[in-house]
Amino acid sequence: MESNENVNRAVQLVAEHSIEKSSEVLTKMLNTTAKIELKNVNFVDITEITASVNQSDFEAIGSFILLSGDAPFKFLFYVQLEDAFILTDLFIGQKVGTTKAYDEYVSSTVQEIGNILSSAISNVFASDFQIKMLPEPPSVIRDFSGTLFSELIMDMALQEDKILLIESLFEIVETELNCHMYLLPIDGSERILGFGAGI
Template sequence: MTANVINNAHAKRAWEQVFAPAIEKASSAMSAWTHGEVTLALDEVREAAVEEVAVTLDLTDELSTLVMLAVGGDLGGQLILTFDRVNACRLIESLLGRDIDATSAWSELEISALQETGNILGSAYLNAMTALTGRRFWPSPPLVTEDYAMSVVQQAVMSQAMTEDRVLLCRTRFSRLGQRVEWNLIFVPSPELLELLRETAEGL
């Protein structure tokens, strides 16, 4: 992203206004899905060089559980939900009401719980983006995998980096039972969607 996108307090507030409704809708949906256990909040919106993405988002080089969704519509992008395996197990346990062995492979039911979590978050998030921009967006069927979040996210932002000096990052804070947990919901718009969101931010 060019350096003039977030260069003053007004521009920063405008970008926060773009993302705040999506985070609020996703938080309400997640709270309902987890019976009030999990909520989301917007930490900050900032720009960073590609090589700074992992540090900015507090991503490690350890294996993570990822729930990945493509942004449907004519502009595209990705939503990536990341957490470590222990937190993934805790989420599944709260959803299924039974203990999960963190050392065992996911069962179909456990994968389904993670997929539905991604679908609920993604649908709420993109519905808010649709309402804000007037362009329709929807999530693809979620893919659950284990991979290195740092590498996956850095690869995801490369499309932005091909046309922008710096990439746009939205930090999302997750809390479970009132305590912050190390989960990430990462929104990676395509260059075309980024331009639409830029125009929206400039009009606020």
């Protein structure tokens, strides 16, 4: 148990660092302040976390990315469908409200934001833990937020009832736009990270 807590602490510190880096990158990219907050780094019960996500289920678009290497992770970034239109306008640099329907620009924006965030995060994890970590090509999926989340944790939840989840919530200032980002260590990555941190 103590070992779990130490791994959590090590992962939390690095996650905080990677979130700071992501905020900087996203702020620069969107030309408006993006405040990313690390909401939780913890072993969560699969029933409780999925019930919580299903409670406020909405239509969403998300980018799934596998971060492969020494300590593989799954990454998911998702946003409410209507909010993805605003994100697209900010990303392209056009007046907010221009994008009114889902199209390839919306899909590309979510894909690109997923790429940039996951790259920023994997760079920090790779450098702080001295490991190899590389983002694979993303899959952009439109579905219910509950479905996106359950598919993220599915492979891990088949084996475990509690999973280590890094959860972030971020807002794009001046737009009231909320985005969700999750990182899930897979295949025993949390133990590898604990080893890398000298735990």
